[in-house]
Amino acid sequence: MIKIYAIAINTFKEAVRNRVLYVLLFFSIMIMFGAWIASSLSIEENTRIVRNLGIGAINFISVLIAVFVGIGLVYNDLDKKTIYTIVSKPIHRWQFLLGKYLGLLLTIAVNVLVMTWIFCSVLHLRELVTGDALTRALYPTGSDGQVAYRGSGYHLFYFVASIAKALVFGFINIVSLGFDGMVVTQGLFAASVLTILEMAVITGFAVLFSSFSSPTLSAFMTVIVFVIGRLNQDLYLFATAMADRAGGVEFLSGGQVVSYYFAVGAAHVCPNLSIFDQRAAIASMQPVMVGPLEVAYGGVYTLLVLFVAIVVFNRRNFK
Amino acid sequence: MAPIIQIRGLTKVYVQDFVGVEHGRLKIRFKDRRRVALENLDLDVSEGEIFGLLGPNGAGKTTTLKILMGLHFATRGTATIMGKPLGDLAVKERIGFLPENPYFYDYLTGIEFLDYYGQLYGMDKAKRRKRIPELLDKVGLTHAGELPLRGYSKGMLQRAGLAQSLLNDPQIVFLDEPQSGLDPFGRKEVRDLILSLRDAGKTVFFSSHILQDAEVICDRVAILHKGERIALGPLSEMLSAKVKEYEVTFSNAGDALQNKAKQSARRYVVQRNEYLAVFDKEDAARGLASEILAGGATLNSFVARKETLEEYFIREIEGKRRQEREGGSTANSREEARK
Numbered sequence: 001m002i003k004i005y006a007i008a009i010n011t012f013k014e015a016v017r018n019r020v021l022y023v024l025l026f027f028s029i030m031i032m033f034g035a036w037i038a039s040s041l042s043i044e045e046n047t048r049i050v051r052n053l054g055i056g057a058i059n060f061i062s063v064l065i066a067v068f069v070g071i072g073l074v075y076n077d078l079d080k081k082t083i084y085t086i087v088s089k090p091i092h093r094w095q096f097l098l099g100k101y102l103g104l105l106l107t108i109a110v111n112v113l114v115m116t117w118i119f120c121s122v123l124h125l126r127e128l129v130t131g132d133a134l135t136r137a138l139y140p141t142g143s144d145g146q147v148a149y150r151g152s153g154y155h156l157f158y159f160v161a162s163i164a165k166a167l168v169f170g171f172i173n174i175v176s177l178g179f180d181g182m183v184v185t186q187g188l189f190a191a192s193v194l195t196i197l198e199m200a201v202i203t204g205f206a207v208l209f210s211s212f213s214s215p216t217l218s219a220f221m222t223v224i225v226f227v228i229g230r231l232n233q234d235l236y237l238f239a240t241a242m243a244d245r246a247g248g249v250e251f252l253s254g255g256q257v258v259s260y261y262f263a264v265g266a267a268h269v270c271p272n273l274s275i276f277d278q279r280a281a282i283a284s285m286q287p288v289m290v291g292p293l294e295v296a297y298g299g300v301y302t303l304l305v306l307f308v309a310i311v312v313f314n315r316r317n318f319k
Numbered sequence: 320m321a322p323i324i325q326i327r328g329l330t331k332v333y334v335q336d337f338v339g340v341e342h343g344r345l346k347i348r349f350k351d352r353r354r355v356a357l358e359n360l361d362l363d364v365s366e367g368e369i370f371g372l373l374g375p376n377g378a379g380k381t382t383t384l385k386i387l388m389g390l391h392f393a394t395r396g397t398a399t400i401m402g403k404p405l406g407d408l409a410v411k412e413r414i415g416f417l418p419e420n421p422y423f424y425d426y427l428t429g430i431e432f433l434d435y436y437g438q439l440y441g442m443d444k445a446k447r448r449k450r451i452p453e454l455l456d457k458v459g460l461t462h463a464g465e466l467p468l469r470g471y472s473k474g475m476l477q478r479a480g481l482a483q484s485l486l487n488d489p490q491i492v493f494l495d496e497p498q499s500g501l502d503p504f505g506r507k508e509v510r511d512l513i514l515s516l517r518d519a520g521k522t523v524f525f526s527s528h529i530l531q532d533a534e535v536i537c538d539r540v541a542i543l544h545k546g547e548r549i550a551l552g553p554l555s556e557m558l559s560a561k562v563k564e565y566e567v568t569f570s571n572a573g574d575a576l577q578n579k580a581k582q583s584a585r586r587y588v589v590q591r592n593e594y595l596a597v598f599d600k601e602d603a604a605r606g607l608a609s610e611i612l613a614g615g616a617t618l619n620s621f622v623a624r625k626e627t628l629e630e631y632f633i634r635e636i637e638g639k640r641r642q643e644r645e646g647g648s649t650a651n652s653r654e655e656a657r658k
Binding site for chain 1: 385388389390391392408409411412414416417418420421422423424426427435436438439440441480483484493
């Protein structure tokens with residue numbers, strides 16, 4: 001166990017020293033502030049836009065990290081032959097692969113939580129520096145009912161204090177595991193846990209593909225699995241609708257049969273990632289729950305993918 | 320006593336991909352995709368000896384080491400280390416390995432790197448804390464322990480690699496080209512380290528194409544050529560004990576002495592103000608030496624030279640290549656005759 005832990009921690013260290021990670025994090029922050037600006041252009045439902053875009057950014061950046069940072073981490077060990085000195089140590093190959101996977105997952109989990117913290121802070125800041133809150137802060141009503149003005153110097157102080165306050169509130173959202181009762185960030189922690197579960201599956205595929213193919217091909221195949229996974233239910237509906245319209249599978253023409261079986265096959269082989277996607281509930285302030293189904297589905301699927309990766313990895317010669 | 324490493328009929332055949340890049344061009348192969356890297360290798364290595372696996376590039380040295388280290392799987396044949404099959408974790412705990420041109424995680428410092436590898440050996444923290452400074456001192460990297468590996472020179476990386484291969488105080492150390500890319504100082508240090516390992520009772524199995532060093536340190540060697548073992552044995556038996564030639568070097572000689580040396584020697588070389596005459600027979604060499612002394616010239620050296628490992632190696636490899644060419648031309652002529 002100590003060996004898997006050592007490999008996982010080293011993988012995490014390697015990932016956090018990768019500049020690509022920080023570029024992606026910066027990019028996610030830009031999207032979150034962009035969402036704020038975009039929401040101010042909307043007449044109604046601006047909170048819905050901010051929440052939808054923000055959680056979408058976290059999800060999108062997480063996939064990019066899993067694909068571009070994750071694949072490089074396994075492939076580099078094979079390409080630069082670092083694996084020679086590791087596999088010759090008293091460890092099993094599966095321990096190496098599992099350590100790498102856990103290190104990657106830890107990297108992604110930390111990043112998702114950091115992005116969620118930033119996003120929660122953006123939402124708190126938005127509440128503090130726009131609308132009534134700002135008016136009340138800058139133009140307080142005295143006990144005599146008179147509206148006062150606190151002066152231009154107070155503006156700067158208020159903004160800086162609001163940023164600090166928003167960061168603290170965001171941090172509370174994370175450390176309280178979402179059980180904080182704050183309305184503005186309701187469901188975001190649960191959504192981030194679902195994203196981590198989804199990334200557990202995607203990272204498994206990234207590790208599987210990078211254990212036997214080049215980084216470009218691995219990245220391509222991982223993205224394909226992600227896209228099919230997200231469209232899983234739609235693909236299945238498309239296939240059944242096509243068959244229904246023709247009056248049954250046996251009445252489909254040649255090209256349609258190929259499309260039908262491709263869609264049904266892809267939907268069955270690739271994971272159904274839409275169960276982890278709760279953006280609609282998040283945007284409309286509905287409660288988001290991480291249920292046993294999501295945990296079990298993510299866990300079992302990940303174990304299966306890792307099992308295949310280990311079988312492949314155990315049989316290969318390292319160039 | 321049972322050999323500590325035993326290899327029997329070890330064969331490795333690589334099957335190349337259908338599509339590959341060769342000399343910068345895309346190549347599609349349907350036929351001839353099989354390449355034999357190692358063929359029926361038999362070897363026994365005894366405990367406490369320094370065993371050298373020698374051969375030109377592509378001879379199968381690294382393939383042998385990769386199979387022994389569990390990085391590649393043999394197509395046929397078996398090998399055991401300490402009587403156990405390859406991949407046995409108990410054996411891996413007692414061996415060390417340094418690959419050729421090693422690359423390590425360059426974001427780690429020397430100490431972090433050794434600490435990580437110590438964890439892979441299952442060493443506890445107290446043991447790692449004690450062992451790491453000892454090893455850094457042993458390989459001369461104490462001053463660089465806090466520096467990240469990305470700032471290390473090639474020689475320093477090689478030393479760091481040596482340190483990781485010795486972390487567990489191994490019983491057998493496998494070294495793949497440990498001296499490649501090192502300057503003369505580095506080579507000497509590695510040579511001394513290998514000798515000190517033998518003195519400590521360790522077995523060292525290493526591959527190299529630096530024959531001068533192999534000659535100095537190896538107890539026994541095997542020479543590989545195109546995957547086949549073409550020679551095996553102790554160096555003392557392998558290299559002819561009899562003197563191969565006599566070399567006389569002299570200076571301050573007159574024209575007459577120079578002409579005489581030129582005519583009688585098998586080979587005569589002038590280098591600045593020094594002359595070298597090489598003789599097959601001892602008498603002829605002695606005769607020239609006497610004349611040098613009698614004529615007032617300076618006799619710089621008189622050397623009876625035995626065959627070196629390099630000469631043996633080149634003779635064996637060239638002999639093998641000649642055989643292959645002749646075998647090839649005989650096959651061709653047979654083919655033509657059939658037509």
